[in-house]
Amino acid sequence: MKFVSFSQAGTDSYGFIRGEGIVDLGQREHGHSTLKSLIAAGKLQEVAQRYAATPADVPLSEITLLPVIPDPGTIACIGHNYEEHRIETQRDPTEHPSIFFRHPESLRGAGQSLIRPIESTQLDYEGELAVVIGRSGRRIPEAHAWEHVAGLACFNDGSVRDWQHHSRQFGPGKNFAGTAGFGPWLVTIDELPDDRVMALTTRLNGKVVQYAKTDQMIFPIPTLIAYLSTFMTLRAGDVIVTGTPGGVGVKRNPPLWLQPGDSVEVEISSVGLLKNSVIQEA
Ligand code: ZN
Numbered sequence: 001m002k003f004v005s006f007s008q009a010g011t012d013s014y015g016f017i018r019g020e021g022i023v024d025l026g027q028r029e030h031g032h033s034t035l036k037s038l039i040a041a042g043k044l045q046e047v048a049q050r051y052a053a054t055p056a057d058v059p060l061s062e063i064t065l066l067p068v069i070p071d072p073g074t075i076a077c078i079g080h081n082y083e084e085h086r087i088e089t090q091r092d093p094t095e096h097p098s099i100f101f102r103h104p105e106s107l108r109g110a111g112q113s114l115i116r117p118i119e120s121t122q123l124d125y126e127g128e129l130a131v132v133i134g135r136s137g138r139r140i141p142e143a144h145a146w147e148h149v150a151g152l153a154c155f156n157d158g159s160v161r162d163w164q165h166h167s168r169q170f171g172p173g174k175n176f177a178g179t180a181g182f183g184p185w186l187v188t189i190d191e192l193p194d195d196r197v198m199a200l201t202t203r204l205n206g207k208v209v210q211y212a213k214t215d216q217m218i219f220p221i222p223t224l225i226a227y228l229s230t231f232m233t234l235r236a237g238d239v240i241v242t243g244t245p246g247g248v249g250v251k252r253n254p255p256l257w258l259q260p261g262d263s264v265e266v267e268i269s270s271v272g273l274l275k276n277s278v279i280q281e282a
Pocket of ligand 1: 157282
């Protein structure tokens with residue numbers, strides 16, 4: 001199943017994909033006004049079965065996709081989680097993942113434009129796999145980590161590099177409003193291959209700029225869930241953004257910055273294709 005958050009004629013809702021349209025669950029599940037709320041109630045599978053034969057309410061062409069979870073409590077991002085990217089950023093190997101946090105205001109849905117802020121011309125792409133937590137937990141053992149996952153999505157960890165490098169903390173450069181893509185949908189884990197290895201490709205204006213298999217992560221998904229949940233409760237709807245492969249624009253010579261009018265795609269096999277254009281903040 002592919003679940004989406006969307007907006008239609010100014011009203012936000014959520015649902016699942018049926019063909020070229022959406023079955024609107026926000027209209028039907030009155031106890032749950034958001035996808036996060038439905039996930040927290042543990043009802044994704046139940047609802048999917050209940051509306052298994054329901055035709056789509058609205059074509060995808062008539063709605064705006066929102067970030068998969070527009071209102072996550074926590075967005076935890078992992079730095080340097082692929083060897084090629086660790087080397088290009090000249091980081092030493094570490095025993096533990098490097099973690100920073102994003103704010104929900106920085107998120108955009110598939111098809112919404114990423115915003116290059118007026119303060120910088122150094123907006124960069126980072127294609128990544130996002131994990132959405134389904135069942136809350138603290139100190140989750142690696143062996144049980146996947147039981148806490150609702151599904152996966154594509155993510156573009158858009159980064160304003162000069163602001164990222166103001167200090168050793170990543171916060172500011174990772175949090176300008178509207179700089180990250182998160183979509184197009186949440187694909188539930190039953191749709192993934194058994195080995196859960198996916199291919200991740202980032203394209204800029206149709207040209208491949210990043211490619212990796214997700215089993216090349218230095219710290220795999222169960223390790224990240226175990227590590228994060230050691231110091232904080234992971235809650236339903238929380239997002240773990242698992243790091244980017246090599247090939248980011250800042251490490252190219254000359255650097256490759258996103259320009260207004262550009263089109264960036266993050267495609268992950270079995271998950272989906274996240275496409276965003278870039279606009280200049282007025
Ligand atoms: Zn990243």
